[in-house]
Amino acid sequence: MRRVLGWSLMGIILTLMTPGCNNGFGAFQIGVGNTPNRPPLAAFRVLGQFGLQFSAVVSDADVSWNVSGAVPMNIIVINNESVAGCTCSPVRLIATKQSGGSEILSVQFTSGFAVREIGSTSDPYGVVTIQNNTKTPGFSPPPPLANPDVRLFIRGAITERFSGLFEDSQTAFILDDRAPALFLFDHPDGPVDASVTQIQNHLGPLDIDLLLNGAVVEHAVGGPTVIIRQP
Amino acid sequence: MNDRRPWWLVFSLLPPLIALCGLLIPYGCGGGGGGSLPAAGATPAEVSIALVGVAPVGNFRSVFLNVSGIRINKTVHASSNSPGWTTVAVPSSAGTGNAQNPGDLQIDLLRTQTGAVAFNTAGVEPGTYNTLQVLIDQTNPGKIVPACQSGPSNTEGCIDYPITLNTTNNPTGNLQPIILDLANPLPVVKDSTAPIVIQLAVSIIGFPVNVGDSYSVAITPSEVNAGSFLAQVSGAVTITGSAMVFHTAPLSVVAELTGTNTVIQSIPVRAKGAYTLELPAAQDGTTYDIFVTGTGVENKSFQGITVRPGQAVLGQDFKVVQSNPGSLRGFIADACTGLGIPGAQLELLAPNQASPLPTSTPPASFCVDHPDQCVVVATGTADQNGSYPMPGTVLNPNGLSEVPVGTLNLALRVSASGYTPLISSAFIRPLAKTQQCSASTSSTLCSFSLTTATMSGTVQLTTDPPPGSSTMVQVFAENTGTNELVSALPQPLVFVHGQTSQTFKLNVPLSQSESSPSPMAMPTPAPALDLFAVAIDPFTGGPSPFPGHDIPVLANQLVPASNCQNTSIPAFSPMNCVGHGSVSGTLLNPDFGTTVEVEKLDPSMTPVQILGTSLGLFSSSVPSNNEYTLCVPPDNYQLQRFELPSPTAAAPTATPGAVGTPQSVMVPVPAATSSPCPSTCSNTNSGIGPCPGLCQNTAASPL
Numbered sequence A: 001m002r003r004v005l006g007w008s009l010m011g012i013i014l015t016l017m018t019p020g021c022n023n024g025f026g027a028f029q030i031g032v033g034n035t036p037n038r039p040p041l042a043a044f045r046v047l048g049q050f051g052l053q054f055s056a057v058v059s060d061a062d063v064s065w066n067v068s069g070a071v072p073m074n075i076i077v078i079n080n081e082s083v084a085g086c087t088c089s090p091v092r093l094i095a096t097k098q099s100g101g102s103e104i105l106s107v108q109f110t111s112g113f114a115v116r117e118i119g120s121t122s123d124p125y126g127v128v129t130i131q132n133n134t135k136t137p138g139f140s141p142p143p144p145l146a147n148p149d150v151r152l153f154i155r156g157a158i159t160e161r162f163s164g165l166f167e168d169s170q171t172a173f174i175l176d177d178r179a180p181a182l183f184l185f186d187h188p189d190g191p192v193d194a195s196v197t198q199i200q201n202h203l204g205p206l207d208i209d210l211l212l213n214g215a216v217v218e219h220a221v222g223g224p225t226v227i228i229r230q231p
Numbered sequence B: 001m002n003d004r005r006p007w008w009l010v011f012s013l014l015p016p017l018i019a020l021c022g023l024l025i026p027y028g029c030g031g032g033g034g035g036s037l038p039a040a041g042a043t044p045a046e047v048s049i050a051l052v053g054v055a056p057v058g059n060f061r062s063v064f065l066n067v068s069g070i071r072i073n074k075t076v077h078a079s080s081n082s083p084g085w086t087t088v089a090v091p092s093s094a095g096t097g098n099a100q101n102p103g104d105l106q107i108d109l110l111r112t113q114t115g116a117v118a119f120n121t122a123g124v125e126p127g128t129y130n131t132l133q134v135l136i137d138q139t140n141p142g143k144i145v146p147a148c149q150s151g152p153s154n155t156e157g158c159i160d161y162p163i164t165l166n167t168t169n170n171p172t173g174n175l176q177p178i179i180l181d182l183a184n185p186l187p188v189v190k191d192s193t194a195p196i197v198i199q200l201a202v203s204i205i206g207f208p209v210n211v212g213d214s215y216s217v218a219i220t221p222s223e224v225n226a227g228s229f230l231a232q233v234s235g236a237v238t239i240t241g242s243a244m245v246f247h248t249a250p251l252s253v254v255a256e257l258t259g260t261n262t263v264i265q266s267i268p269v270r271a272k273g274a275y276t277l278e279l280p281a282a283q284d285g286t287t288y289d290i291f292v293t294g295t296g297v298e299n300k301s302f303q304g305i306t307v308r309p310g311q312a313v314l315g316q317d318f319k320v321v322q323s324n325p326g327s328l329r330g331f332i333a334d335a336c337t338g339l340g341i342p343g344a345q346l347e348l349l350a351p352n353q354a355s356p357l358p359t360s361t362p363p364a365s366f367c368v369d370h371p372d373q374c375v376v377v378a379t380g381t382a383d384q385n386g387s388y389p390m391p392g393t394v395l396n397p398n399g400l401s402e403v404p405v406g407t408l409n410l411a412l413r414v415s416a417s418g419y420t421p422l423i424s425s426a427f428i429r430p431l432a433k434t435q436q437c438s439a440s441t442s443s444t445l446c447s448f449s450l451t452t453a454t455m456s457g458t459v460q461l462t463t464d465p466p467p468g469s470s471t472m473v474q475v476f477a478e479n480t481g482t483n484e485l486v487s488a489l490p491q492p493l494v495f496v497h498g499q500t501s502q503t504f505k506l507n508v509p510l511s512q513s514e515s516s517p518s519p520m521a522m523p524t525p526a527p528a529l530d531l532f533a534v535a536i537d538p539f540t541g542g543p544s545p546f547p548g549h550d551i552p553v554l555a556n557q558l559v560p561a562s563n564c565q566n567t568s569i570p571a572f573s574p575m576n577c578v579g580h581g582s583v584s585g586t587l588l589n590p591d592f593g594t595t596v597e598v599e600k601l602d603p604s605m606t607p608v609q610i611l612g613t614s615l616g617l618f619s620s621s622v623p624s625n626n627e628y629t630l631c632v633p634p635d636n637y638q639l640q641r642f643e644l645p646s647p648t649a650a651a652p653t654a655t656p657g658a659v660g661t662p663q664s665v666m667v668p669v670p671a672a673t674s675s676p677c678p679s680t681c682s683n684t685n686s687g688i689g690p691c692p693g694l695c696q697n698t699a700a701s702p703l
Helices: A002-017 B007-024
Strands: A043-048 A053-059 A064-070 A073-078 A092-097 A105-111 A114-121 A127-131 A150-154 A161-167 A172-178 A181-185 A193-198 A206-212 A215-222 A225-229 B045-054 B060-073 B086-089 B105-108 B117-124 B127-137 B142-146 B161-165 B175-188 B193-206 B215-224 B230-240 B252-257 B263-268 B274-280 B286-293 B301-307 B318-321 B330-334 B345-351 B374-381 B410-415 B422-428 B448-450 B453-460 B470-479 B485-488 B493-496 B501-508 B528-535 B553-558 B566-568 B582-586 B594-601 B607-612 B627-631 B635-643 B657-667 B697-699
Touching (some): A043 A092, A064 A073, A092 A105, A105 A127, A114 A127, A114 B105, A193 A206, B045 B060, B045 B105, B045 B263, B060 B175, B060 B193, B060 B627, B117 B263, B117 B274, B127 B193, B193 B274, B274 B286, B410 B448, B470 B501, B493 B501, B582 B635, B607 B635
Parallel strands (some): A073 A181, B045 B193, B161 B215
Antiparallel strands (some): A150 A181, A161 A193, A193 A225, A206 A215, B045 B117, B060 B086, B060 B105, B127 B175, B142 B161, B193 B215, B252 B263, B252 B286, B286 B301, B410 B422, B470 B485, B470 B493, B470 B528, B594 B635, B635 B657
16 A cells, blocks of 8 residues: 555656646746745847847846857846846846847847847847846946856757756756756855756757856756756 | 455556656647747648838837737637637747747838838638737837937937837737738638738827837838738749658748848748748849758758749749758867857858759868858857757757758858858768768867957047946947948946956957958958947936947958967047937938948048948838938048949848948037936046936938
8 A cells, every 4th residue: 555655646746747838938937836936037038030149248236147149048047036127136138249240139038928128139240238127227337247157058949948946055946948048047055956847848858058157067968857967 | 365456556557657648748838830940830821921110200210119929810800809819929030939929029110111021921720811910019019219309309319218009909918909900801722821911100199208208109000012012932842752760840941031041931831842932022122042941851942033022933943852861060169269159150051953063072062162152051050168059859950950961062151250251061971971071170070160360459438437337338340441340349348437448359350361262141351350349328227229428440450360369459549428419311312222321530530330221221112211310429420322233132242332422420419417317428437417418410411
């Protein structure tokens, strides 16, 4: 009987761990157990012509990150719960289109399913700024660069949807989003780790890099669930 | 003793079985497709929607509308709550989801008034559609950037003003529907593409009274004749051969602006191999490359198809052979540091099928020698580490992982901002599926090192920012005497209180003589560059599209002669906080190839182009436009008219030529104010005031 109960319990746990359809999208945080869902994290969407090269400075109240890459890219700040209009922890993205053509670079600040701020440019090497508040951070200088600079880059197929647990030694966040996604840790407390599960498995792996101060320190590939830990 | 296990023991198998099924069976929450190209799904028919803008009366720099989607319904006079709506989501370039929502396509109505811009193509059920809804983002409907002095007397110009919608329709979630009853119902027939062009006219109901207020606008949609804005390209795809592996990427025909990788439309090939593209066409003609892709077929293409509104180009047939796909992969590095280049771009070139091809033996490749006769058929980018391609899946493959093996004459074009572009042959051996690239630095991968040099200089401010404030400055480089930008700093310089000078080091591509011949459709690296510095100034704390500091320029700075070499250039003139300004004017008999550039004289009195209008803004044909507004900080400038050799739109390799003599204009410095400060910047380093006051517009003579 004990064995039966054990199997049943394990099965129920596995079933519950399997992501469902009620979590929405967009850096949503899912409550654990009976706790309610929490507000979505600050999420920037760098969109426009696929493959367009860009560079950006992302900042919140006390940390900045320099980011380079190609469109599309979702950028989520971990340990920051900025929502549209709040001054609690202002977030800002200043992006420079690194191309001399007339392609569109569109940057969007989203909260769940809603686009809260949007800026775009088709000018050669155009510059776009968006922030979650109309007045702040305003003229204030960007905070110092993150140190340590800990990032997770999820390199799944474009628009591949995933759910994951992202945590340091003290705080954990359960999030939904889509690849490719760059997670920036604001003041991680100790080593970070993540457990990421594909939701729409299009028969291919998730591919995750963990970067520390610009260098890849851990790499994991697989599916449907990939676990990666900072050494 | 009864050793039979109890019957209810079978329940113990159910939970792990359910969990196992959950993990193994692909499942999800809506959305499909979502490839690296905006491909429509395999549905009975497609509808292709394009938009045309009608800007409000007035003097504006930009009128942005944020469109979140378009819905169509077969019901006559359908309301928002009626059943039967089919949504055409925003294109993948504007959305983040599989169905590309959430996301907004931000359309500048001023840039879409002379021709249509493709919205998206989606699969729909056949039938007759009678009602259409344009879904505007209710949270963020759009914004207007007026010229200076174009609004009420106490409002600033050249800054963003939000718009609010004047509508009685009930919102649908976060979206504001603008309903259009189609006077000419849209017939959608099985195995065909139905085009529809919607004109969005914005009229202003209420003006902002103060900075921070919004424009109240009314949006009036109307259906216009698709034949006045679109052209049709159609044909059939015939496949021979078969692959040894299973392909799930849909067979599609893709249209992109000629010589570029800018995809305008992707259509699934239907039953009997037929396809129909409905493409935006400028009055003077728009030129496209089209190619077939997916299911492991060889990449065949037609290059340089010029279409005009109402034209039907038939018989663009492809006969392709299906084979097994191979993958191109490797690492893109900085040739000086060896570090990866995040975001570096790779384009796979394939010969257009009209070109007579020699019998090449790899690594020889027709597209290396004749890139101008080849078409971009797949793209890829380097990741944060410099590696490529980004992973794909069986259902959503990466283009560089679907290269037919054994295909001759392919080439990879590799580029990154500030680096010399490179072109290499690309070949995947049929049996071993190993890669062979002529310019690779690896014997097993297609890895490349991009050469670069650096230019070191200094940016100066006349006045350092007040305590607690900052000024950000970005530095740009362009081929001398042109508006072909080739590099910018990866991150802007940040000046804080007490700082009036900062050095920078800018990566720049080596000139053509130091590199291989320039791949087509890219600015040819020049032996000298013009540089200019632009501040990223907020306005009263919020993001602002135009700077409040003047723009210093340096002309004709020699590029270092060899890889990894650095050259020091003179310091820029100190940047002064001057506020905003604008220039408005008209052109005589312009066409799609007409542009206006603002030039500033450098200390040696050589003009440097700092900004201008985009191609396709002007037309003398209906719908016409000969007006422009440019936002520039107060200073002395020259306005110069340029013309492309041919007015045909989307000919990126053509270099525009100056027409007539430049016109001198002086944009005046606005009077200083003490409130509200800081407006766009501060004139002193001791406090936020005084600061530039309301800007003034300068009317230029017709060009």
